[in-house]
Amino acid sequence: MAQIADVIIIGGGIHGASLAFHLTKRGVKPVILEKNFLASAATGRSSGLVRMHYDLELESRLAWESFQYFRNWDEMVGGDCGFTRTGFLQFVSPGYEAQLKANVAMHQRIGIPTFLVSADDVHRLAPHFKTDNIQIAAYEPESGYADPPSAAKSLMEIARQRGAKFLQDCTVTGIQVKSGKVTGVATTRGNFSAPIIVNTAGAWAAGVAKMAGVEIPVDTWRHDVIFIKHPLGMGPSHPTVIDNPCSMYFRPETGGLTLVGLEDNNPIGEDPDGYTDRAQSGFVERAIERICQRIPVMEKASLHSDHGGYDGISPDQRPILGQYGPQGFYLQCGFSGTGFKIAPAVGACMAELILDGAAKTVDISPFTPKRFEEGKLIKGEHSYEDIWH
Ligand SMILES: Cc1cc2nc3c(=O)[nH]c(=O)nc-3n(C[C@H](O)[C@H](O)[C@H](O)COP(=O)(O)OP(=O)(O)OC[C@H]3O[C@@H](n4cnc5c(N)ncnc54)[C@H](O)[C@@H]3O)c2cc1C
Known part of the structure; x- marks a missing residue:
C-alpha cells in the first residue's frame, strides 16, 4: 500500500526544505524524500553568500525577498540561520x-x-x-553570509512541526505517470502517492526528471x-x-x-x-x-x-522553476551555483504557483522550463556575462 501525501518533494536540500516550509504554512502536508540526509549535497557545501547584487532584476528581487528572512530568521522562520x-x-x-x-x-x-x-x-x-x-x-x-545547513534544518524542523514528513536514507527510484498525470513515486522505502511531485534534486535533477519521462537541460557543476x-x-x-x-x-x-x-x-x-x-x-x-x-x-x-x-547548472545559469511534462510535475532546480541566497523566496513562490496557479511574491514565470525549447534564454538587463566560465 502506498503512503498518501498532498505533495511529494524529491530532495532534502535548502530548496526542498524551503518549499516544505511554505507549503505547510498554507496547511498542505508534503512528504520530503531524501536519498542521503538533510543538506548532505550542495546545501551542506555551500559558501552561503547572501547578497542582492545580480545583473538580472528578477534574481535581485528574489534575493531581496529572501534577505528579509535571513535578517529576521527567528521571527520569520524560527531558530537560527547563522546570518x-x-x-x-x-x-x-x-x-x-x-x-x-x-x-x-x-x-x-x-x-x-x-x-x-x-x-x-x-x-x-x-x-x-x-x-x-x-x-x-x-x-x-x-549583506554577508549565512550557514546553509542551519537554515535548511530550521525550515525543515518547522515544516515537520506543521505536519510535513521528512524521510532520509530514502532514494526515489521511479515516478509513476498515469493518463498524463503524476500519481506517485517508488522508493527504497516503499511507494508514495500524491497528485503533485516537485523535483528539488539539485545536481541529480535531470535523472529525476527522466523518471517522469522528461528531458531537462540541467547538467552537473x-x-x-x-x-x-x-x-x-x-x-x-x-x-x-x-x-x-x-x-x-x-x-x-x-x-x-x-x-x-x-x-x-x-x-x-x-x-x-x-x-x-x-x-x-x-x-x-x-x-x-x-x-x-x-x-x-x-x-x-x-x-x-x-x-x-555539486550543483545543477542550466544553459543560461539561471534557475528552472515551474510545471513541466506530466500534469502535477514541477521543477525547482538548475540553481547554477547561486541558489542558496534565493531559497526562501523561491520556496514561497513555488508554493504560490502550486496552490494558486501563479506566484505573487515575485513573478517567476520567466524562469519557466519551456524557455529553452522556445529559445528564450535569460540574460541580465546590464549583463556581466556568465558568472561561471
Ligand atoms: C561549493 C558550493 C558553494 C556554493 N556557494 C553558494 C553561495 O555562496 N551562495 C549561494 O547562493 N549559493 C551557493 N551555492 C549554490 C547553492 O548551494 C545551491 O544552489 C543550493 O544549495 C541548491 O539547493 P538544492 O536544495 O536545490 O540542492 P541540494 O542541496 O543539492 O539538494 C538536493 C538533494 O536531492 C537529493 N536527491 C537527489 N536525487 C535523489 C533521489 N533520487 N531521491 C531522493 N533524494 C535525492 C540529494 O541527496 C540532495 O540532498 C554553492 C554551491 C556549491 C556546491
Missing part, C-alpha cells in the same frame, strides 16, 4: 563600469541598500586590498573552495567580495579564516556522486595564487581546509 553581516563588495572587470552603475540603480529602485564606492573607499573598507584594477565598486553594507588562516598580525578581517577581475569570490569566516572560490574551471558534466571531501588536484594552488593577487598579505596565510560540491 553574519560583513558588508559586500562587487568588483567588475574593466569595461563593465557602465553595467555596474546601471545595476546599482536598478537595485536601489527595488529598495536594496546599496551604493557605488570608489577605489579609495574600497581601500578604507579593506586596507589590505590591492585596488589597482578597480575604479568603482558596488557596496551592500547589510562542480565547485571547490578553500579556507585559509590569516597570517599573524593581519589585523581586521574584510568584507565579502565577488571579484570578477580576479575571477573569484571570497568571504571571511569565524576563527580568522577566509573562504575562497573561483569563477573559472568549475567542471561541468561530472558524476554528482563523485568525491567531494577534498578539492580537486591543483585547485588549492590556483585559489591561493588568486587571493594573493587581491590581498598580497595572504602570501603568509596557511591552508586550513578545502572541499568541493
Whole structure:
C-alpha cells in the first residue's frame, strides 16, 4: 500500500526544505524524500553568500525577498540561520563600469541598500586590498553570509512541526505517470502517492526528471573552495567580495579564516556522486595564487581546509522553476551555483504557483522550463556575462 501525501518533494536540500516550509504554512502536508540526509549535497557545501547584487532584476528581487528572512530568521522562520553581516563588495572587470552603475540603480529602485564606492573607499573598507584594477565598486553594507545547513534544518524542523514528513536514507527510484498525470513515486522505502511531485534534486535533477519521462537541460557543476588562516598580525578581517577581475569570490569566516572560490574551471558534466571531501588536484594552488593577487598579505596565510560540491547548472545559469511534462510535475532546480541566497523566496513562490496557479511574491514565470525549447534564454538587463566560465 502506498503512503498518501498532498505533495511529494524529491530532495532534502535548502530548496526542498524551503518549499516544505511554505507549503505547510498554507496547511498542505508534503512528504520530503531524501536519498542521503538533510543538506548532505550542495546545501551542506555551500559558501552561503547572501547578497542582492545580480545583473538580472528578477534574481535581485528574489534575493531581496529572501534577505528579509535571513535578517529576521527567528521571527520569520524560527531558530537560527547563522546570518553574519560583513558588508559586500562587487568588483567588475574593466569595461563593465557602465553595467555596474546601471545595476546599482536598478537595485536601489527595488529598495536594496546599496551604493557605488570608489577605489579609495574600497581601500578604507579593506586596507589590505590591492585596488589597482578597480575604479568603482558596488557596496551592500547589510549583506554577508549565512550557514546553509542551519537554515535548511530550521525550515525543515518547522515544516515537520506543521505536519510535513521528512524521510532520509530514502532514494526515489521511479515516478509513476498515469493518463498524463503524476500519481506517485517508488522508493527504497516503499511507494508514495500524491497528485503533485516537485523535483528539488539539485545536481541529480535531470535523472529525476527522466523518471517522469522528461528531458531537462540541467547538467552537473562542480565547485571547490578553500579556507585559509590569516597570517599573524593581519589585523581586521574584510568584507565579502565577488571579484570578477580576479575571477573569484571570497568571504571571511569565524576563527580568522577566509573562504575562497573561483569563477573559472568549475567542471561541468561530472558524476554528482563523485568525491567531494577534498578539492580537486591543483585547485588549492590556483585559489591561493588568486587571493594573493587581491590581498598580497595572504602570501603568509596557511591552508586550513578545502572541499568541493555539486550543483545543477542550466544553459543560461539561471534557475528552472515551474510545471513541466506530466500534469502535477514541477521543477525547482538548475540553481547554477547561486541558489542558496534565493531559497526562501523561491520556496514561497513555488508554493504560490502550486496552490494558486501563479506566484505573487515575485513573478517567476520567466524562469519557466519551456524557455529553452522556445529559445528564450535569460540574460541580465546590464549583463556581466556568465558568472561561471
Ligand atoms: C561549493 C558550493 C558553494 C556554493 N556557494 C553558494 C553561495 O555562496 N551562495 C549561494 O547562493 N549559493 C551557493 N551555492 C549554490 C547553492 O548551494 C545551491 O544552489 C543550493 O544549495 C541548491 O539547493 P538544492 O536544495 O536545490 O540542492 P541540494 O542541496 O543539492 O539538494 C538536493 C538533494 O536531492 C537529493 N536527491 C537527489 N536525487 C535523489 C533521489 N533520487 N531521491 C531522493 N533524494 C535525492 C540529494 O541527496 C540532495 O540532498 C554553492 C554551491 C556549491 C556546491
